Amino acid sequence: MVFTITISSMILIPFIGALLASIFRGGAKAIALVFSLVPLVISLSMYQQIHDPSTLSYVEHYGWISALGISLKFGIDGLSLPLLILTGIVFPLTIIYSWRLPYTPHVFYPLMLVLESALIGVFTALDFIIFYIFWELTLIPLYFVIGMFGGPKREHAAIKFFIYTHVGSLVMLLGVFALYFESGIGSFDLLSLIGAFSTLSPDLRNIIFLAILFGFLVKLPSVPFHGWLPDAYCEAPTPGTVVIASLLSKMGAYGILRISLPMLPAVPSLSLFVKILAILGVVSILYGAFLALAQTDLKRMIAFSSVSHMGYVLIGVASFSALSLSGAMFQMFSHGLIIALLFMLVGVIQSNTGTRMIPELGGIANKMPVVAFLVMGGFLASLGLPGMSGFVAEFLTLMGAYPSLPVYVLLALIGVLITASYYIWAMQRALFGPYNENLGEVKDVGAIQMLPMAILLGLIVLFGLNPAPILKLFEAVSVMVEVLI
Amino acid sequence: MNVDWILSNYGVLLPEAVLTLFAFAILLIGLKYRSVLGYLAFVGAVVSLGLVIMNFSVNATLLYNSLVFDPLSQFFKVVFLLVTLLTIIASIRYYHGNVHQGEYYFLLLIATVGMMFVASANDLVSLFVAFELGSIATYVLAAFDKDNPRSIEAGFKYFMIGALSSAILLLGMSLLYGITGTTNFTALSQMSFEMSGYTLAALVLIIAGLGFKMALVPFHMWAPDTYQGAPTVVSAMLAAGSKKMGFVAAFKLIILALIALRTEWYMVFAIISVITMTYGNLVALTQRSLKRMLAYSSIAQAGYIAMAFVVVSHTNVDSVVNLAMGGALFYILSHAFMKGGAFLAVGAVGYMLLRDRIKVDVEEDDIDNFAGLSKTAPITAFSLAVFLFALAGIPLTAGFVSKLLIFSSAIYGGLAWLAVIAILNSALSLFYYARVVKVMYWDKPKFVLKGEPTAYVVAVLLALLGTVLLGVYPGPFVDVAMKVAEVFL
Numbered sequence: 001m002v003f004t005i006t007i008s009s010m011i012l013i014p015f016i017g018a019l020l021a022s023i024f025r026g027g028a029k030a031i032a033l034v035f036s037l038v039p040l041v042i043s044l045s046m047y048q049q050i051h052d053p054s055t056l057s058y059v060e061h062y063g064w065i066s067a068l069g070i071s072l073k074f075g076i077d078g079l080s081l082p083l084l085i086l087t088g089i090v091f092p093l094t095i096i097y098s099w100r101l102p103y104t105p106h107v108f109y110p111l112m113l114v115l116e117s118a119l120i121g122v123f124t125a126l127d128f129i130i131f132y133i134f135w136e137l138t139l140i141p142l143y144f145v146i147g148m149f150g151g152p153k154r155e156h157a158a159i160k161f162f163i164y165t166h167v168g169s170l171v172m173l174l175g176v177f178a179l180y181f182e183s184g185i186g187s188f189d190l191l192s193l194i195g196a197f198s199t200l201s202p203d204l205r206n207i208i209f210l211a212i213l214f215g216f217l218v219k220l221p222s223v224p225f226h227g228w229l230p231d232a233y234c235e236a237p238t239p240g241t242v243v244i245a246s247l248l249s250k251m252g253a254y255g256i257l258r259i260s261l262p263m264l265p266a267v268p269s270l271s272l273f274v275k276i277l278a279i280l281g282v283v284s285i286l287y288g289a290f291l292a293l294a295q296t297d298l299k300r301m302i303a304f305s306s307v308s309h310m311g312y313v314l315i316g317v318a319s320f321s322a323l324s325l326s327g328a329m330f331q332m333f334s335h336g337l338i339i340a341l342l343f344m345l346v347g348v349i350q351s352n353t354g355t356r357m358i359p360e361l362g363g364i365a366n367k368m369p370v371v372a373f374l375v376m377g378g379f380l381a382s383l384g385l386p387g388m389s390g391f392v393a394e395f396l397t398l399m400g401a402y403p404s405l406p407v408y409v410l411l412a413l414i415g416v417l418i419t420a421s422y423y424i425w426a427m428q429r430a431l432f433g434p435y436n437e438n439l440g441e442v443k444d445v446g447a448i449q450m451l452p453m454a455i456l457l458g459l460i461v462l463f464g465l466n467p468a469p470i471l472k473l474f475e476a477v478s479v480m481v482e483v484l485i
Numbered sequence: 486m487n488v489d490w491i492l493s494n495y496g497v498l499l500p501e502a503v504l505t506l507f508a509f510a511i512l513l514i515g516l517k518y519r520s521v522l523g524y525l526a527f528v529g530a531v532v533s534l535g536l537v538i539m540n541f542s543v544n545a546t547l548l549y550n551s552l553v554f555d556p557l558s559q560f561f562k563v564v565f566l567l568v569t570l571l572t573i574i575a576s577i578r579y580y581h582g583n584v585h586q587g588e589y590y591f592l593l594l595i596a597t598v599g600m601m602f603v604a605s606a607n608d609l610v611s612l613f614v615a616f617e618l619g620s621i622a623t624y625v626l627a628a629f630d631k632d633n634p635r636s637i638e639a640g641f642k643y644f645m646i647g648a649l650s651s652a653i654l655l656l657g658m659s660l661l662y663g664i665t666g667t668t669n670f671t672a673l674s675q676m677s678f679e680m681s682g683y684t685l686a687a688l689v690l691i692i693a694g695l696g697f698k699m700a701l702v703p704f705h706m707w708a709p710d711t712y713q714g715a716p717t718v719v720s721a722m723l724a725a726g727s728k729k730m731g732f733v734a735a736f737k738l739i740i741l742a743l744i745a746l747r748t749e750w751y752m753v754f755a756i757i758s759v760i761t762m763t764y765g766n767l768v769a770l771t772q773r774s775l776k777r778m779l780a781y782s783s784i785a786q787a788g789y790i791a792m793a794f795v796v797v798s799h800t801n802v803d804s805v806v807n808l809a810m811g812g813a814l815f816y817i818l819s820h821a822f823m824k825g826g827a828f829l830a831v832g833a834v835g836y837m838l839l840r841d842r843i844k845v846d847v848e849e850d851d852i853d854n855f856a857g858l859s860k861t862a863p864i865t866a867f868s869l870a871v872f873l874f875a876l877a878g879i880p881l882t883a884g885f886v887s888k889l890l891i892f893s894s895a896i897y898g899g900l901a902w903l904a905v906i907a908i909l910n911s912a913l914s915l916f917y918y919a920r921v922v923k924v925m926y927w928d929k930p931k932f933v934l935k936g937e938p939t940a941y942v943v944a945v946l947l948a949l950l951g952t953v954l955l956g957v958y959p960g961p962f963v964d965v966a967m968k969v970a971e972v973f974l
Contacts (some may be wrong), residue, residue: 133880
């Protein structure tokens with residue numbers, strides 16, 4: 001075999017692509033597309049070969065700073081592999097989507113590829129400092145993407161996003177330092193650190209757990225740490241929003257599942273923290289849904305719906321049941337696909353009609369039947385229509401959580417109702433009814449932009465009808481976690 | 486007495502000797518051939534650097550134990566020589582054709598020799614003499630652009646405050662000698678002090694005297710004016726090199742010699758370090774002049790490095806001390822690249838404005854002049870962006886690893902509150918660094934520049950290489966810093 005499948009090549013190849021794309025300016029788009037596809041190919045072949053998704057495979061280990069016990073350690077399991085596949089799907093589709101958009105190719109595409117590298121690093125790193133490095137590294141390309149290609153308030157949004165999440169990460173880093181030094185294990189290895197967590201004094205365990213959780217909650221984001229979200233989502237250019245909503249929010253969820261969840265059983269004030277997580281989850285679901293209901297800007301509405309949907313992850317974590325956990329994990333995957341589709345659609349609506357305000361639209365289904373069809377598909381998927389991937393995720397999460405958190409599940413169900421109402425209401429006002437003549441002549445979506453969206457909708461339906469290929473990976477991991485608890 | 490005997494006994498002095506020789510040769514050759522001087526100075530610094538690195542793990546004392554050559558001194562000499570090299574490379578373009586370049590390179594090399602001797606000093610007297618040699622040459626350098634009133638002001642201010650603080654330092658040293666009866670660091674470190682008003686006064690005066698050079702708040706007042714007014718190549722040297730002379734002197738005098746007084750200086754440095762980083766970052770937020778902003782950021786960085794004093798005085802656990810000092814040393818090395826590179830990049834922009842005769846109604850280093858730099862001078866803009874992100878401590882740069890080491894040593898030493906303050910400061914600093922990147926990358930350029938000057942580009946790229954190398958592959962360098970820091974155990 002000429003080429004062995006490794007995680008490090010999955011991280012390095014998009015990065016090399018970024019360098020090439022910035023050097024060979026004429027071919028930047030083509031280079032970006034080819035190199036962004038490589039991680040998908042690698043992760044799919046890993047998917048075929050992986051034997052036991054509940055343990056780590058493809059582990060790689062190199063020295064980095066031996067004085068502090070930091071090493072470049074990577075590996076995948078059933079939790080990270082679907083996220084790698086998601087990353088591999090979303091990036092090439094976003095690049096195809098941006099094909100005709102007016103972004104300077106030799107600047108925009110390298111930034112996207114660097115972002116892809118960094119994300120893969122986050123999802124595969126098994127050393128905390130390396131995890132943190134990739135975690136922070138995602139900020140730099142996004143700072144430029146928002147700041148250089150974003151909307152009118154992009155400067156404000158870029159800096160706010162950058163600093164808000166940076167502060168969250170620094171608090172997390174402090175917690176990890178405390179864990180590292182107090183446990184005295186002399187290594188930043190993620191699993192050893194988590195294992196050593198239970199040896200610390202009870203007070204310290206509470207503080208460290210909170211500090212680490214804080215960084216993840218900001219990234220997720222969970223209410224009340226979602227302050228950076230509306231500006232960043234709305235001011236970023238469509239491809240940037242797609243990547244933030246679809247993949248970056250999964251970093252927070254992944255961190256909670258990979259790091260906070262295994263620590264949770266050793267936290268002294270366990271019942272209190274479980275309650276806090278459940279409350280944060282329910283509040284995010286309800287508050288996000290209410291905020292979405294109040295929006296007139298389609299993009300803002302979807303941004304808040306994202307807050308609402310990520311609340312399910314917290315419910316899954318708080319439930320301590322394998323069923324609910326695998327539902328929450330599947331929600332990450334499914335939401336990644338759905339939200340990417342929705343933001344792409346908003347981008348198309350805005351560029352083709354000149355507005356994304358719901359009251360200024362109206363009846364566009366008459367002129368843009370393809371867009372209307374895709375929007376309907378996306379909205380229905382997002383509100384949890386059976387047969388679409390969102391239903392599987394939310395149903396599993398809530399059903400699994402019901403035995404342990406009945407009240408919260410009932411409250412979350414109210415959220416499902418509100419979600420349904422804002423989506424259907426928005427559809428009625430924006431898509432159907434008489435055509436708003438003020439919009440003038442509008443064109444339907446072009447073939448190049450339709451392709452990625454059609455693929456996304458296809459995948460959403462596919463995984464809605466047959467979630468098993470991805471779900472079985474998550475189940476293997478969550479059963480392991482449940483045993484642990 | 487033959488050559489062999491001299492070499493075997495005084496061979497460790499070769500780097501300093503070579504540099505001095507080149508300095509005087511430059512002064513003489515400069516009378517007739519001016520165009521070769523920069524290259525000559527470059528060769529001198531490279532040879533000297535090579536000699537220091539060859540002798541890195543030396544362990545020798547000279548001249549009745551008044552000079553010591555150990556990994557610590559060699560480490561700092563490497564830092565000084567690297568900064569001098571970067572400065573020389575950029576100066577070749579900046580002072581091209583200047584009538585006085587002979588004196589310029591002479592002073593630059595002599596200042597470096599002074600700093601190198603400070604790194605080797607093991608006695609109050611040798612320390613003070615070397616300190617003065619390193620300082621006086623830089624006073625002249627700061628005022629070297631005689632046609633520019635700001636440069637004169639910079640040099641004058643630097644000199645006045647510098648002279649005052651030298652006097653304070655000397656007073657502290659003489660008090661110390663009066664109390665202990667010795668000027669030798671090795672002897673001082675074995676002394677047990679009786680706490681008295683004199684001891685305290687000596688300690689405070691020494692900290693104040695050295696704090697000036699390190700630009701710690703409240704002894705920092707000269708720094709922004711001097712860094713802004715001095716020729717930018719000189720500012721690079723002052724911030725990246727000369728400042729480290731203060732640190733090595735303080736490491737030797739305070740941590741090595743006066744370790745017995747650790748409980749006394751714990752509180753002093755705790756307060757100074759916190760105030761320095763916070764003040765530097767807060768004031769930097771509102772600066773329009775990039776050189777001033779870098780000056781304040783440099784003050785803030787000195788505050789981070791000064792955390793090492795706090796940690797070392799708080800605990801005497803070997804592994805903590807080693808981590809703190811290793812972190813401080815690594816920080817000093819990275820800071821030389823980050824800050825030196827940043828000043829040179831800013832200098833390159835000033836030079837291009839001057840060269841292309843572009844009239845601007847603001848100062849040459851005003852943030853407005855950097856608008857759209859990514860389009861008019863892509864290499865300079867990219868490097869400056871990396872330096873600024875490095876100063877903010879973004880991963881994969883030297884700044885991240887430096888902060889990782891020094892902040893974690895604070896937590897290891899049981900000073901979590903200090904680490905929290907430092908981390909909050911670090912987050913705050915991101916704001917003004919990111920603002921410059923924003924201006925360079927997504928504002929529209931105001932004027933067209935005719936290409937980037939090669940000499941500056943070379944210097945900036947070398948600093949960039951250092952910044953990225955220390956960030957991506959820090960392992961061996963951290964090991965060296967930790968090994969060197971064993972001197973403090």
